[in-house]
Amino acid sequence: MTVCEAPGKVYLFGEHAVVYGEPAVPAAIERRATVTAEPRDDDHVRVEAEDLSLNGFTVEYAGGTGDRPDVDVPTPLVEAAMGYVDAAVEQAREAADAPDAGFDIAVESDIPLGAGLGSSAAVVVAGIDAATRALGEQLDRRELADRAYRAEFEVQDGQASRADTFCSTMGGAVRVEGDDCEPIDAPNLPFVVGFDGGAGDTGELVAGVRELRAEHEFAADTVESVGDLVRTGEALLAAADPESDPEPALLAELGELMDFNHGLLAALGVSARSLDAMVWAARDAGAHGAKLTGAGGGGCIVALDESDATETALSFTQGCEEAFRAELATEGVRVVEP
Ligand SMILES: Nc1ncnc2c1ncn2[C@@H]1O[C@H](COP(=O)(O)OP(=O)(O)O)[C@@H](O)[C@H]1O
Ligand SMILES: C[C@@](O)(CCOP(=O)(O)O)CC(=O)O
Ligand SMILES: [Mg+2]
Structure with a gap:
């Protein structure tokens, strides 16, 4: 076994x-x-x-x-x-x-x-x-x-x-x-996850973006803009010290990019009311930034907050079924029993 x-x-x-x-x-x-x-x-x-x-x-x-x-x-x-x-x-x-x-x-x-x-x-x-x-x-x-x-x-x-x-x-x-x-x-980032209890169909959501992108130049531009913001975020990470806790200024800048990324994903039609509600609850609680994660349609958001405020706020947010701090898994796949 x-x-x-x-x-x-x-x-x-x-x-x-x-x-x-x-x-x-x-x-x-x-x-x-x-x-x-x-x-x-x-x-x-x-x-x-x-x-x-x-x-x-x-x-x-x-x-x-x-x-x-x-x-x-x-x-x-x-x-x-x-x-x-x-x-x-x-x-x-x-x-x-x-x-x-x-x-x-x-x-x-x-x-x-x-x-x-x-x-x-x-x-x-x-x-x-x-x-x-x-x-x-x-x-x-x-x-x-x-x-x-x-x-x-x-x-x-x-x-x-x-x-x-x-x-x-x-x-x-x-x-x-x-x-x-x-x-x-990358430095150890303070991820907080909010989960609406639902799910999205990855295949369908990806197909939806593909159609939008084929149909409208502005949708294709939106996809390219996501690429631009990722390059900006990568440069920020590359300049940070991975051994020490992230500086507040770095968290603020990454958070701003996450907020922007959420907006672009919403424009591409893959957000949902429950995801938007959790994103706003996190921002109102003082998170550095918040966005949906993954295919969207329902499921999870991720926010950056080193304090407990976002997790607490999410746990009281209507439509959020579970909120938890997500620790970075430094080890990938591993053998439990050879
Ligand atoms: N615990 C599990 N047991 C069996 N299959 C699973 C399990 N978890 C996930 N899967 C498979 O992965 C699918 C979900 O994948 P996907 O739609 O890509 O969403 P995500 O990867 O974001 O969770 C499930 O429908 C199932 O086929
Ligand atoms: C939407 C996509 O970029 C990520 C999907 O992530 P998830 O399966 O929803 O966790 C699809 C992909 O990269 O294959
Ligand atoms: Mg998947």
Whole structure:
């Protein structure tokens, strides 16, 4: 039995625009998905995913194309739910050159699903790592991140960046621009997350931005403006001392860029009333800045505040179901049981 766990992430800035080649800076947070993989004697894949909606369900199926699990729920729901685990198993089979390998897989996660904290990437990264190790292979981090990206790309119908999967694999803060992915030094930023209890459909939201961008030049310009602000933010981070607590002036400047980024994301149609309400509650509480994180539509916002004020304010904000401080996860994917 092999067990691996990988972190979720928040976007300091750059989501959506990163899909079109602009840079983005996500940072891994200490909320993890844990995947257990046990090879089987046959070619079946049995998945236990207690945290999926429908109050969790257990299915067994042979995997691969055409073969669907025998459960009493509509196929699209099962496909949406199983897609990432399925794709992770396929990547592990390919990496270990074991096309008929079967597994018992169990997924546990404290990352809310579809909420912009990268639960899909964490599941895919931990899943590929656990399943390949269970077959006696070990991928280096770059290859693991690359395979995880390919898995997300496939499930999201060819619309994914390398940002989430690279960040979950490496941990810490990273910079992604197209195929160019690098860890970056960043000071420990005081992230506070607000969660509305809901979710957004990443594929649909990405498709919406793609259409807007194709239709209007000003939407394409908006995407480019996100890239410009990310470059500004990167320069600020590069000039900061990663070993000491961030200076108030740095937090103020990063916060201003986050506010701006939220405005541009809202212009691209991916915010929601609940996300805007949490963003404003954070700003009113004195946060340096606040924005939605991830695909949007519902889910989470991230704010910068070293005091407790934002977390407290969010916990009293109508529509905010959970508020918590998110510690930077300096370690990416890791082995819990080899
Ligand atoms: N605990 C889990 N068990 C199984 N699958 C999961 C789990 N967490 C996430 N997933 C998969 O990831 C999907 C959510 O990914 P996505 O829509 O990209 O949102 P996000 O990555 O922001 O959480 C879920 O529908 C499911 O397929
Ligand atoms: C919108 C996007 O930039 C980030 C999606 O993040 P999440 O799956 O909502 O956590 C898509 C991508 O980069 O693949
Ligand atoms: Mg995702």
